[in-house]
Amino acid sequence: MSDHSDNLPAVQEPIADxxxxxxxxxxxxxxxxxxxxxxxxxxxxxxxxxxxxxxxVVAYFSLDLGKLEEDGTREATDTFWGLGASHVALGVTLGxxxxxxxxxxxxxxxxxxxxxxxxxxxxxxxxxxxxxEETLAALQAGLEExxxxxxxxxxxxxxxxxxxxxxxxxxxxxxxxxxxxxxxRRKTLEKTVWKEGTRIVRDVTGTPIRPEDLxxxxxxNAQPEGLVHLHDASLKREGVxxxxxxPLHIEKGKASLILLRMEPKDITHGKGRENxxxxxxxxxxxxxxxxGCPISLNEQQTHHLLCPCHQSTFDLADxxxxxxxPAARALPQLPIKxxxxxxxxxxxxxxxxxxxxxxxRDSK
Ligand code: FES
Numbered sequence: 001m002s003d004h005s006d007n008l009p010a011v012q013e014p015i016a017d018x019x020x021x022x023x024x025x026x027x028x029x030x031x032x033x034x035x036x037x038x039x040x041x042x043x044x045x046x047x048x049x050x051x052x053x054x055x056x057v058v059a060y061f062s063l064d065l066g067k068l069e070e071d072g073t074r075e076a077t078d079t080f081w082g083l084g085a086s087h088v089a090l091g092v093t094l095g096x097x098x099x100x101x102x103x104x105x106x107x108x109x110x111x112x113x114x115x116x117x118x119x120x121x122x123x124x125x126x127x128x129x130x131x132x133e134e135t136l137a138a139l140q141a142g143l144e145e146x147x148x149x150x151x152x153x154x155x156x157x158x159x160x161x162x163x164x165x166x167x168x169x170x171x172x173x174x175x176x177x178x179x180x181x182x183x184x185r186r187k188t189l190e191k192t193v194w195k196e197g198t199r200i201v202r203d204v205t206g207t208p209i210r211p212e213d214l215x216x217x218x219x220x221n222a223q224p225e226g227l228v229h230l231h232d233a234s235l236k237r238e239g240v241x242x243x244x245x246x247p248l249h250i251e252k253g254k255a256s257l258i259l260l261r262m263e264p265k266d267i268t269h270g271k272g273r274e275n276x277x278x279x280x281x282x283x284x285x286x287x288x289x290x291x292g293c294p295i296s297l298n299e300q301q302t303h304h305l306l307c308p309c310h311q312s313t314f315d316l317a318d319x320x321x322x323x324x325x326p327a328a329r330a331l332p333q334l335p336i337k338x339x340x341x342x343x344x345x346x347x348x349x350x351x352x353x354x355x356x357x358x359x360x361r362d363s364k
Pocket of ligand 1 (some may be wrong): 082288289290291292293307308310311312325326327
């Protein structure tokens with residue numbers, strides 16, 4: 001019998017744990033002067049951060065953004081290397097606000113916090129009572145080692161820097177738009193461009209609509225004249241405001257319309273709405289009153305209009321009443337009539353706010 005153990009590699013001895021290298025103290029660990037100098041440096045970075053936050057606020061209010069053009073663009077009046085000075089200043093000051101806090105914290109950790117290496121043995125993941133106590137003790141030790149209690153200068157300037165860093169965010173919130181007080185709502189959310197005599201035109205083409213263009217059962221997406229980007233310039237009429245860019249999109253979002261023709265006998269007129277229709281043609285907002293999806297799924301037999309988002313269903317033969325789904329109020333109806341030249345026009349604006357009702361509806 002041969003001895004196979006001759007061919008096996010020799011068993012290796014485990015490598016001895018080299019342990020942690022000897023700790024080398026930093027100048028700030030042994031020289032009180034260096035320690036105080038580092039402390040002042042850290043505070044200096046936090047102070048710089050505060051200054052940058054204040055400069056952000058100054059730039060926000062003092063630099064001109066330029067006039068908003070009708071197409072939604074802005075021509076900056078103050079420029080810096082060809083860029084809008086306001087944007088450059090806001091970006092730079094906000095960036096430096098955050099950067100100086102970061103530099104201060106890193107400098108603090110490198111120079112002043114304890115840098116003694118520790119080794120931690122792995123242990124089962126379950127947290128025993130003992131582990132939790134150890135963790136709390138370690139956190140407490142960390143807090144003590146960071147010196148945050150002993151160094152009020154660093155602590156207070158850091159708190160100041162963090163508080164000031166919130167200023168740009170608070171100031172920036174004002175760009176979300178005006179606060180929706182009742183008077184602001186009356187001029188914005190609760191008002192559309194529809195007014196007496198505004199022509200109802202087809203969406204996309206912008207062509208005006210005569211009652212005879214619609215058969216019973218037809219449904220059309222429509223807009224007020226002036227809110228459709230006209231490819232056919234001959235459709236432009238004197239005295240009509242044709243919006244472009246951002247204002248066009250804002251107004252279009254509120255004024256979009258559904259036109260539907262049904263048998264006049266099928267309509268149940270709401271109180272005061274007896275003359276809001278013309279020969280069975282009804283007009284409603286296209287914006288769902290639940291959370292604002294555009295609607296146009298029509299059930300011809302029932303005159304029900306279904307919103308594809310959450311299945312709210314509105315009865316167009318009965319003042320846009322909600323017959324199913326999460327919408328809490330009827331689809332706003334637009335009173336319509338026929339102009340002297342035979343086209344469908346509005347009698348007035350909507351008599352109630354269009355769209356979702358996440359703001360307080362009744363501002364009267
Ligand atoms: S948006 Fe229409 S049902 Fe929700």
